[in-house]
Amino acid sequence: MHLKYESIVREPLVDGNKTYRQVTEDIISPIEKKPGKMWYIGFFISLILLGFGAFSVFWEVYFGIGVWGINRTVGWGWDITNFVWWVGIGHAGTLISAILLIFRQGWRTGVNRAAEAMTIFAVMCAGQFPIFHMGRVWDAMYVLPYPNTRGPLWPNFNSALLWDVFAISTYFTVSLLFWYSGLVPDFATIRDRAKTKFRKRAYGLASFGWTGTAKNWQRFESLSLVLAGLSTPLVLSVHTIVSFDFATSVIPGWHTTIFPPYFVAGAIFSGFAMVQTLLILVRKILGLEEYITLGHIEAMNKVIVLTGSIVGVAYLTELFMAWYSQVVYEQDAFNWRIIGPYWWSYWAMMTCNVVSPQLFWFKKLRRNIPFTFIMSIVVNIGMWFERFVIIVTSLYRDYLPGSWTYYSPTWPEVGFYIGTFGLFFTCFFLFAKYFPVVAVAEIKFVLKTSGDNYKKEMAKEDEKTIEEFVHENSHH
Amino acid sequence: MAIKKFAVACYDTEDTLFPAVEKVRHSGYKLHDVYTPFPVHGLDVAMGLKETDLHVAGFIFGLTGTSTAVGFMSWIFTSDWPINFGGKPNWSLPAFMPIVFELTVLFAAVGMVLTYCYLNQIMPGVKKHIFHPRQTDDYFVVVLELNEHSSEAEVLAFMNETGAVETNVQIAEEGWWYGRWDEKEAYELA
Numbered sequence: 327m328h329l330k331y332e333s334i335v336r337e338p339l340v341d342g343n344k345t346y347r348q349v350t351e352d353i354i355s356p357i358e359k360k361p362g363k364m365w366y367i368g369f370f371i372s373l374i375l376l377g378f379g380a381f382s383v384f385w386e387v388y389f390g391i392g393v394w395g396i397n398r399t400v401g402w403g404w405d406i407t408n409f410v411w412w413v414g415i416g417h418a419g420t421l422i423s424a425i426l427l428i429f430r431q432g433w434r435t436g437v438n439r440a441a442e443a444m445t446i447f448a449v450m451c452a453g454q455f456p457i458f459h460m461g462r463v464w465d466a467m468y469v470l471p472y473p474n475t476r477g478p479l480w481p482n483f484n485s486a487l488l489w490d491v492f493a494i495s496t497y498f499t500v501s502l503l504f505w506y507s508g509l510v511p512d513f514a515t516i517r518d519r520a521k522t523k524f525r526k527r528a529y530g531l532a533s534f535g536w537t538g539t540a541k542n543w544q545r546f547e548s549l550s551l552v553l554a555g556l557s558t559p560l561v562l563s564v565h566t567i568v569s570f571d572f573a574t575s576v577i578p579g580w581h582t583t584i585f586p587p588y589f590v591a592g593a594i595f596s597g598f599a600m601v602q603t604l605l606i607l608v609r610k611i612l613g614l615e616e617y618i619t620l621g622h623i624e625a626m627n628k629v630i631v632l633t634g635s636i637v638g639v640a641y642l643t644e645l646f647m648a649w650y651s652q653v654v655y656e657q658d659a660f661n662w663r664i665i666g667p668y669w670w671s672y673w674a675m676m677t678c679n680v681v682s683p684q685l686f687w688f689k690k691l692r693r694n695i696p697f698t699f700i701m702s703i704v705v706n707i708g709m710w711f712e713r714f715v716i717i718v719t720s721l722y723r724d725y726l727p728g729s730w731t732y733y734s735p736t737w738p739e740v741g742f743y744i745g746t747f748g749l750f751f752t753c754f755f756l757f758a759k760y761f762p763v764v765a766v767a768e769i770k771f772v773l774k775t776s777g778d779n780y781k782k783e784m785a786k787e788d789e790k791t792i793e794e795f796v797h798e799n800s801h802h
Numbered sequence: 803m804a805i806k807k808f809a810v811a812c813y814d815t816e817d818t819l820f821p822a823v824e825k826v827r828h829s830g831y832k833l834h835d836v837y838t839p840f841p842v843h844g845l846d847v848a849m850g851l852k853e854t855d856l857h858v859a860g861f862i863f864g865l866t867g868t869s870t871a872v873g874f875m876s877w878i879f880t881s882d883w884p885i886n887f888g889g890k891p892n893w894s895l896p897a898f899m900p901i902v903f904e905l906t907v908l909f910a911a912v913g914m915v916l917t918y919c920y921l922n923q924i925m926p927g928v929k930k931h932i933f934h935p936r937q938t939d940d941y942f943v944v945v946l947e948l949n950e951h952s953s954e955a956e957v958l959a960f961m962n963e964t965g966a967v968e969t970n971v972q973i974a975e976e977g978w979w980y981g982r983w984d985e986k987e988a989y990e991l992a
């Protein structure tokens with residue numbers, strides 16, 4: 327027998343008087359019911375956005391990349407901004423599922439499933455931008471190193487852009503495997519309680535024939551741990567490599583060594599904000615307040631204030647280095663960011679990312695749900711502006727004043743971005759309807775140590791002296 | 803696969819499950835398996851299962867990924883199609899590192915998941931016998947294998963004594979087969 331003890335000082339992870347059966351009932355029953363009106367409205371709006379996005383992309387592919395506002399000076403505009411933004415959002419899911427697993431953070435169990443789903447959908451959205459940015463999208467497979475009749479001509483393995491191809495595709499694959507391997511036992515739970523023939527058949531397929539033998543669970547735990555161990559450096563590498571797209575170039579404002587850690591911190595910052603936006607809605611709509619508790623929201627707000635501060639320090643370091651380097655190009659780039667024609671984007675970034683998250687130092691605000699919801703959107707707006715500032719305001723005034731320009735997006739660019747929201751939310755609505763939004767088996771695993779009703783019994787344990795406690799528990 | 807007779811005992815808490823598993827092991831009955839709705843720590847030890855070597859497979863697949871990436875890029879840039887990038891060495895190992903890392907992770911993860919599915923015998927379309935529908939919900943199900951010499955009454959009495967909330971005897975097919983989960987199997991209808 328193993329010891330199930332956790333101090334009452336720690337907040338319970340599951341509120342309410344729960345049994346294992348109640349956990350299953352709470353999380354699975356929304357899947358078995360018809361979705362509410364709100365679901366249909368939300369899903370329909372997402373489909374419209376997705377449709378508009380598809381039309382915008384069709385327009386771009388049919389008429390060529392010239393329909394976008396990007397030009398010879400500003401070669402990367404909204405497209406790459408959105409790419410980096412979506413990839414960054416994805417990082418929170420892997421952080422929650424992998425890094426917090428290794429750090430043995432029990433609170434991850436309530437939010438990891440939805441956060442990982444968010445990762446996968448966000449990476450799907452991100453991938454669209456570099457692919458359609460290629461212009462002749464039908465030649466997109468040229469980035470893959472396959473034997474071909476052109477030599478064979480291989481891609482340049484020394485290019486940061488090709489590293490990106492490998493990083494993003496590996497990241498997507500590994501996240502998907504990690505997510506699905508956790509879903510298999512939960513699908514088996516849905517299958518075994520299914521009343522309708524169709525559901526039994528569909529979830530029977532999805533659950534791969536899982537029965538939950540002791541040996542299977544043993545391998546399951548080994549797999550989770552190793553996948554977490556692999557995903558941890560992977561998630562750090564992905565945004566590092568994204569930052570290499572900029573840092574390995576010689577553009578003032580991009581050519582800096584601070585980029586990898588600064589990008590990773592920013593990615594986690596924006597990702598947690600997106601997790602907050604989604605989960606605050608999900609817990610309300612699906613009635614999962616007892617599983618995604620105020621404690622979970624507060625924990626994530628703590629991560630937001632930490633990573634937000636790291637990002638803030640990085641911004642200031644960039645400014646200091648520009649001044650300290652005595653390089654006029656570097657100094658001008660940053661000077662124009664602050665007071666140049668794009669001053670509004672720089673100050674939007676500074677306000678949303680550096681100033682406003684500092685409010686989360688107050689416990690009252692960290693545990694305030696409407697405030698957290700608004701902040702989560704503010705942070706994501708700020709992080710979008712960060713990428714816009716980095717990309718556009720480093721490019722629009724290059725070395726040759728004759729080619730200085732001002733970039734604004736055209737409707738197909740904006741439509742493309744809106745379309746990825748459609749894709750993201752279409753996927754997320756389907757996920758919330760057909761998938762267990764909270765990891766059922768994992769919640770049961772922590773229930774007897776961190777469930778509210780079980781924690782109350784820990785009060786007796788807490789009063790004991792260490793000697794008494796060891797004496798009672800060591801003889802097993 | 804063989805169709806056999808099993809004695810099934812369901813427990814609703816770990817506090818009765820662990821002593822029961824221990825008693826079964828001392829009793830001499832043949833323990834078929836224990837089914838749980840979530841990973842129960844210490845159960846593998848209590849059942850006398852060995853630690854899994856799955857992570858070793860992950861390590862080997864990871865090394866395969868590393869050597870594939872290093873070998874492939876080295877071959878391309880030194881012999882198949884060398885390109886001069888600003889006079890830098892053709893074999894520029896530091897620049898290969900990002901892709902080497904990514905392929906290591908990719909091979910390790912994909913290989914390990916496939917190994918996991920193979921060892922656990924899980925795949926879309928696979929069907930296995932479910933001894934109790936609540937074994938993926940809240941019951942811990944201990945299954946003993948019976949033979950022609952076993953006395954059903956004796957085994958059930960033994961299981962009831964260990965604190966089982968539900969016991970029964972089932973004829974079931976062992977292992978896995980391809981099938982639809984919404985359809986009953988022939989042995990279940992008989």
